[in-house]
Structures are given as structure tokens and as C-alpha cells.
Amino acid sequence: MGLTEYSSEDLEQEKAIQEQLFQCCDTFESVVFHAGAGSGKTYALVECLKHIVNKNREKLIEHNQKIVCITYTNVAANHIKHQIGASDVVVVSTIHERIWSMIKEQKSALLALHVEKLKNEIKDIRNQLAKKPDFQKYKKLDQVKKQEFFLIMQENREAYYEAYSNNASGFKNSMSEIIPLEYKDLLSNVTKFKSLVDKLFKIERYERCLERIEAKEKEYRVVQYNAKYNRDRLDIMRISHDTVLEYGYQLIEKYPKMRQMIIDQYPYILIDEYQDTTEVAVKMMDLVEKYAKEINHDMFVGYFGDSVQNIYDDGIGGRLNELHTGLKEFDKIYNRRSYKEIIDLANKVRNDRIEQKSIYSDCEGGSAMCYYGTEADIKEFIDMCAENWDCSTENPLHCLFATNQKVAEYSGFLKMYIAFNGTDRYKKGLGYKQLNSELLGQDTRQLGRVPAMFDRLMRLYSEVRNGREPLRNILPTDDFRSISFSELRTLIQVLKSIDGENIEELLKKIFKQYEEKNDKVFKKIIDKVFDLEEASYNAVITEIAKNLYRDDWEESKTAEEMIRPILEIEKQELLNWFDYRNHAEKEKICYHTFHSTKGLEFENVAIILGQDFGKGKGKNLFETYFKEYGKSIEEISDSYETGRNILYVAVSRAIKNLCILYVDHMEDIQDKIEMIFGKIEDIKDGK
DNA sequence: AGCAATTCTCTTTTT
DNA sequence: GAGAATTGCT
Numbered sequence: 001m002g003l004t005e006y007s008s009e010d011l012e013q014e015k016a017i018q019e020q021l022f023q024c025c026d027t028f029e030s031v032v033f034h035a036g037a038g039s040g041k042t043y044a045l046v047e048c049l050k051h052i053v054n055k056n057r058e059k060l061i062e063h064n065q066k067i068v069c070i071t072y073t074n075v076a077a078n079h080i081k082h083q084i085g086a087s088d089v090v091v092v093s094t095i096h097e098r099i100w101s102m103i104k105e106q107k108s109a110l111l112a113l114h115v116e117k118l119k120n121e122i123k124d125i126r127n128q129l130a131k132k133p134d135f136q137k138y139k140k141l142d143q144v145k146k147q148e149f150f151l152i153m154q155e156n157r158e159a160y161y162e163a164y165s166n167n168a169s170g171f172k173n174s175m176s177e178i179i180p181l182e183y184k185d186l187l188s189n190v191t192k193f194k195s196l197v198d199k200l201f202k203i204e205r206y207e208r209c210l211e212r213i214e215a216k217e218k219e220y221r222v223v224q225y226n227a228k229y230n231r232d233r234l235d236i237m238r239i240s241h242d243t244v245l246e247y248g249y250q251l252i253e254k255y256p257k258m259r260q261m262i263i264d265q266y267p268y269i270l271i272d273e274y275q276d277t278t279e280v281a282v283k284m285m286d287l288v289e290k291y292a293k294e295i296n297h298d299m300f301v302g303y304f305g306d307s308v309q310n311i312y313d314d315g316i317g318g319r320l321n322e323l324h325t326g327l328k329e330f331d332k333i334y335n336r337r338s339y340k341e342i343i344d345l346a347n348k349v350r351n352d353r354i355e356q357k358s359i360y361s362d363c364e365g366g367s368a369m370c371y372y373g374t375e376a377d378i379k380e381f382i383d384m385c386a387e388n389w390d391c392s393t394e395n396p397l398h399c400l401f402a403t404n405q406k407v408a409e410y411s412g413f414l415k416m417y418i419a420f421n422g423t424d425r426y427k428k429g430l431g432y433k434q435l436n437s438e439l440l441g442q443d444t445r446q447l448g449r450v451p452a453m454f455d456r457l458m459r460l461y462s463e464v465r466n467g468r469e470p471l472r473n474i475l476p477t478d479d480f481r482s483i484s485f486s487e488l489r490t491l492i493q494v495l496k497s498i499d500g501e502n503i504e505e506l507l508k509k510i511f512k513q514y515e516e517k518n519d520k521v522f523k524k525i526i527d528k529v530f531d532l533e534e535a536s537y538n539a540v541i542t543e544i545a546k547n548l549y550r551d552d553w554e555e556s557k558t559a560e561e562m563i564r565p566i567l568e569i570e571k572q573e574l575l576n577w578f579d580y581r582n583h584a585e586k587e588k589i590c591y592h593t594f595h596s597t598k599g600l601e602f603e604n605v606a607i608i609l610g611q612d613f614g615k616g617k618g619k620n621l622f623e624t625y626f627k628e629y630g631k632s633i634e635e636i637s638d639s640y641e642t643g644r645n646i647l648y649v650a651v652s653r654a655i656k657n658l659c660i661l662y663v664d665h666m667e668d669i670q671d672k673i674e675m676i677f678g679k680i681e682d683i684k685d686g687k
Numbered sequence: 688a689g690c691a692a693t694t695c696t697c698t699t700t701t702t
Numbered sequence: 703g704a705g706a707a708t709t710g711c712t
Binding site for chain 1: 691692701
Binding site for chain 2: 703704705706707708709710711712
């Protein structure tokens with residue numbers, strides 16, 4: 001069995017560290033708690049919260065003060081809320097939510113910052129127009145001409161945007177109808193022309209916004225933050241995540257009163273996963289805490305996390321001590337998650353001063369191995385792991401890949417992933433980043449319009465077939481109650497008859513029934529799935545085309561031709577996709593990206609390290625890590641850290657069994673790999 | 688040939 | 703939205 005008996009000496013030690021932490025809370029000595037993977041970091045944080053509440057609840061209530069706990073995600077916030085139970089003196093939230101709630105009432109100060117930001121942005125764009133070589137031709141025009149050009153473009157704004165997504169020659173054609181000859185030169189390079197006009201329009205929008213703020217127009221009196229949007233829209237008074245923190249920092253820096261207010265209201269601030277927070281958030285904490293010292297007020301800031309588990313681009317990682325000075329440091333070296341073999345390997349991977357030790361005395365009995373092979377060996381490797389560890393739905397194997405595409409491939413919906421990836425919506429611009437949340441988001445609200453439609457369709461499909469109480473979750477409660485048993489049975493029969501090899505067949509079948517049968521409840525169900533004003537085959541096709549493709553398709557192709565790749569997605573792929581997202585069926589083998597496993601733990605883990613992560617062909621995320629392994633701090637590069645952190649997170653998910661497959665050339669790095677993993681074998685000899 | 692314009696390609700994740 | 707790769711122009 002294993003991992004059941006504690007070593008009493010270590011348990012005492014662990015307790016002693018926790019006691020020291022409590023003491024720091026009591027004496028307002030701010031701390032950083034370095035806790036590696038599986039060490040019970042969140043447990044320590046929750047214990048601190050409880051300790052502070054127990055000791056100070058009355059006092060806090062009397063002074064109308066709260067303990068603040070900041071997490072990186074909403075999921076983590078809910079998790080901690082659940083663990084401490086409802087409390088009137090603790091507020092748990094993400095940094096954005098907390099900062100916004102602290103600053104949103106300072107409406108006039110925020111408005112002033114917003115005005116300043118608008119002005120700075122305008123200045124910046126003007127600066128680019130004057131300096132960037134791209135705009136040389138524009139620069140040569142005199143003021144009057146510049147103004148005239150702008151007015152012409154302004155008058156033809158609609159035509160400009162209509163032509164915008166055409167290819168270069170098409171765009172040139174449409175534009176030369178509008179633009180007088182003297183400005184034709186600007187159009188010689190379409191990309192530069194677009195960039196110029198976009199910038200001119202942006203300046204205009206910002207200036208107009210400034211005027212409206214000045215005029216105190218209704219919608220222009222307060223700055224809004226809505227967590228739903230990922231981008232600033234400064235011109236309509238809407239800011240996004242980064243700007244919330246930016247404004248927060250500026251307010252705190254500018255107004256001592258703001259600092260005072262935070263200190264008075266929130267004498268305790270605990271931050272979970274500090275390595276993921278942004279620089280500006282930590283600088284804010286530093287400012288506030290230093291000010292508290294200055295005016296002799298009590299304030300405690302506690303950071304909980306692990307610099308090596310920073311796997312996001314904008315997290316501070318190991319830079320905490322530069323940004324927030326004077327913190328008392330604690331290391332937690334005990335591991336409560338894994339067997340010794342895993343812990344030893346994870347220690348070697350991170351290769352820093354933190355060396356974990358199991359808290360259990362019966363911690364031997366796990367396994368950690370490494371093989372090398374080629375792309376073609378992956379499948380066999382996975383099967384070998386599943387077989388060796390006797391994996392089943394009760395004891396599943398968890399496979400970790402770098403990219404979502406690989407996850408989609410092995411989960412059985414690669415064709416679907418590629419079909420969506422190939423649509424205009426996700427191919428153009430930054431769309432490919434959107435694909436992962438709109439197609440693979442665990443939360444239904446993240447899904448794009450079309451994936452959400454397919455999700456509802458497949459929910460119905462599997463509910464009718466596998467649900468214990470079919471339709472209970474699909475029919476509105478009233479209908480479910482009023483429908484008779486035999487009616488329900490026929491309805492289910494009809495719904496079950498909807499089937500087909502691919503999306504096209506499914507849709508055709510559905511709407512054939514829809515038109516033939518005059519069943520009110522059936523229609524209601526289908527209406528709900530497609531969520532359109534009018535439900536028909538053509539309406540659905542058009543909706544999909546409109547959502548996934550640019551709107552200039554009508555001339556050349558019909559909607560149906562346009563969305564051919566989507567229509568041809570096989571039903572089996574849809575089902576696999578649906579199961580992957582909902583984890584409805586407990587699988588024998590589950591697939592994840594490295595990133596998505598953060599914070600989780602699995603009995604059996606297989607990791608595939610390949611060439612599929614990074615820019616350019618054949619780039620290998622881990623190559624630099626292996627190459628620079630063991631070198632001094634001065635010699636290592638940023639990509640060493642990126643590789644190390646991701647590999648550490650991946651490796652430390654395992655509780656008992658871990659196996660790694662390295663899929664790339666390894667002539668130069670074999671010795672380093674063997675330093676970490678011990679002997680590495682060819683997968684073909686491994687069986 | 689040499690340069691400029693156009694098109695293609697690119698990882699993960701949260702707020 | 704940046705940098706590489708490809709196509710196009712003179």
C-alpha cells in the first residue's frame with residue numbers, strides 16, 4: 001500500500017514550521033513560504049487563514065477589517081472558500097477582482113488616470129507615425145494634405161472596412177476608386193496603408209472619447225471593468241485585466257490615502273501561487289506594506305508558492321525577492337503526495353536548493369523511468385505503460401503532452417480540431433489562441449458559438465442514449481412534469497432515431513424530423529439546441545458559416561460548400577470531443593497538456609517530450625534545458641527555465657508511477673538526460 | 688539578382 | 703501582431 005505511516009520526527013518538524021508561520025502572522029512579519037509540488041502549500045495557507053481568524057476575529061469585526069486571500073484563478077478561489085467555510089472576516093478572490101473592488105469607488109481619480117492613458121496612447125501613436133520607416137510617405141505630406149487624406153478616409157470608412165479583408169490586389173482596386181491620385185503612393189504597400197489608416201482612426205476615436213469625457217457625457221463619466229473581455233477598449237471606457245492592475249498600481253503610488261485605506265481595511269494579505277502573479281501586483285503589495293511600516297501600522301503579507309512552478313509568461317517566477325524586499329523566508333521540504341522514486345526525480349529536475357523529502361516512512365515502491373524513441377513509438381509507449389501498471393477505468397493512466405493538438409489526436413478528435421483550426425475565425429489574426437478556449441474550454445461559457453451548439457447537440461445525443469433519466473436535464477422542468485410516460489417514450493424513440501455518420505447527416509436528419517413531425521416538445525428541444533430565431537437546416541448552415549468564416553463568402557461559394565470541412569466532421573470525433581471535455585465516461589487513458597495539469601495529481605503518469613512545442617520546425621522546448629543542465633546561474637538562459645519549470649510541473653504530478661518518452665535526437669544531451677533520469681533506454685528494447 | 692510586397696505561421700494559460 | 707518564407711517586380 002504505502003504512504004500511510006508518518007515518521008514522527010518529520011511530522012514534528014513540519015508542525016514546527018507551521019508554528020513559526022503562525023508566529024509571523026501574529027507579529028506582522030511578512031513572509032514568503034517556498035513550497036514545492038505536493039508539499040501541502042494550500043493546506044499551510046488555509047491553516048494560516050484559520051489561525052488569524054481564530055485569534056483576531058472579534059478585533060477584525062470591531063474595526064471593520066478583513067483578511068484578504070488572493071488566488072490566481074477563480075477555481076482556486078472557490079476551492080479555498082470551500083475549505084475555510086463561510087466566513088465574515090475572510091475575502092477570497094483573484095487579484096483582479098480584489099484590486100478592482102478596492103479602486104472602483106475612486107471614480108474621479110480613475111477617470112483622471114483614464115484621460116492620462118488616452119493622451120499617452122495618442123502621443124505614442126503620433127510618435128510612431130513620425131518615426132517608423134513604414135510611414136515615411138505619409139510623413140512627407142504637409143499638414144493640410146495629411147488632414148485632407150484623413151477626411152477622405154473618414155468619409156469612406158465603410159468602404160475601407162468592407163475591403164479590409166480582401167487580398168492585397170483586391171484591396172488596392174477598391175481603394176483606388178476612392179483615393180485621389182496624389183495619395184496613390186501611400187497605397188503602394190497595402191499592409192503599410194492599412195496600418196496607417198488604422199492608426200489615424202484610433203487617434204480619432206481616442207480624441208473623441210476625450211471630448212466626451214470633457215463634456216461629461218452620460219456614458220463617459222466612469223471607467224468600467226468587465227472580466228469577460230480580454231482587451232482594452234479605452235475609447236468606450238472599458239478596460240481589461242492588465243489595465244485594472246495598472247490603474248490600481250498608479251492610484252496606490254499616487255495617493256497615500258489609498259495606501260492608508262488598504263492598510264486600515266486589510267491588515268492581512270495572503271497570496272496563493274505567488275509565482276504566477278504579475279510584477280505590478282507584487283509591487284503594489286510592496287508599496288502598501290512599506291508604507292504601513294512607515295506610519296507604524298500593523299500589516300502582514302504572506303506569499304505562498306514555488307518559483308519553479310511558474311509556467312505562465314507574465315508570472316514573476318523567481319523574482320519575488322527583487323520586487324518585494326525584506327520578506328522572511330521559509331522552505332517546506334516535506335512531500336505529502338508522491339513515492340520516494342518520484343520525489344527523487346523531481347528534485348533532480350528542479351536542481352536547486354529545495355530538496356524534498358517524503359513525510360512518510362513507507363514511501364518506497366514507486367517507479368520512474370525514461371525511454372527514447374520516435375514519433376511512431378508513442379502509441380506503443382502509452383500502451384506499454386497502461387499494461388505495466390495494470391491501468392483501468394478505476395486506475396487510469398494520465399498522458400501528458402505539450403500541445404492541445406496532440407491531446408486532440410490521442411483523444412480521438414484530431415480531424416475536428418484541424419477542421420476548426422482551418423476556419424477563418426481561428427486561422428486569421430490571433431485566432432489560433434482563441435481556438436483552445438472556444439473549442440476545448442472546460443467551462444461551457446468559454447465555448448464559441450458553434451462548439452457550444454455542438455456541445456448541446458451531443459449532450460442531447462448522449463443523454464437520450466445513456467442518461468439514467470433521459471431528458472431530465474434537457475426538458476424544461478414544467479414540460480418534464482406534464483409529459484405522460486408514453487409520450488416521453490415516443491419522444492425518446494424519435495430523438496434516438498436521430499443519428500448519422502457525420503455532422504451533415506445528423507443535421508439533415510434532425511430537420512427532416514423537425515419539419516415532418518408536428519411535435520411541440522420535440523421542436524422545443526431542437527430550438528434550444530440551436531438557439532436560433534428560426535430553426536432549419538439552412539439557418540444552421542448559415543449561422544455556422546457566419547460565425548466561422550469571413551462574411552465575403554457569399555459571392556464565390558454557398559454556405560454549405562464553405563463549411564464543408566465542418567459538416568464532414570465524423571460523429572465519433574464529436575463524441576470523443578464531448579467526452580474529453582466533460583470527462584463523462586471514465587477513461588482508461590486520459591490525455592492532458594502539461595499546463596492544464598497544474599495543481600492536479602495522478603497515480604500513473606506518462607509524459608511525452610517531443611518536438612512540437614516552440615517556434616519553427618523541430619524546435620524542442622526541453623533541449624536547452626537539458627543542454628544547460630547543471631551549469632551555473634550566469635550561464636543559463638530563459639529557455640532553460642521555461643523547460644525546467646514545465647518538466648518539473650509535469651513530473652511532480654505523479655504519485656506512484658512515472659514514465660517518460662523522449663522523442664528527438666539526443667546525441668548531444670544523452671549524458672545530461674542520464675544525469676537526471678538514470679539510464680535511458682530505447683523504447684524498442686523496453687518491452 | 689536584389690529588393691519590396693504579400694502571405695504564411697505560431698505554444699501553453701488565466702484574469 | 704511579429705518574423706519567416708514566398709512571390710512579384712524591375
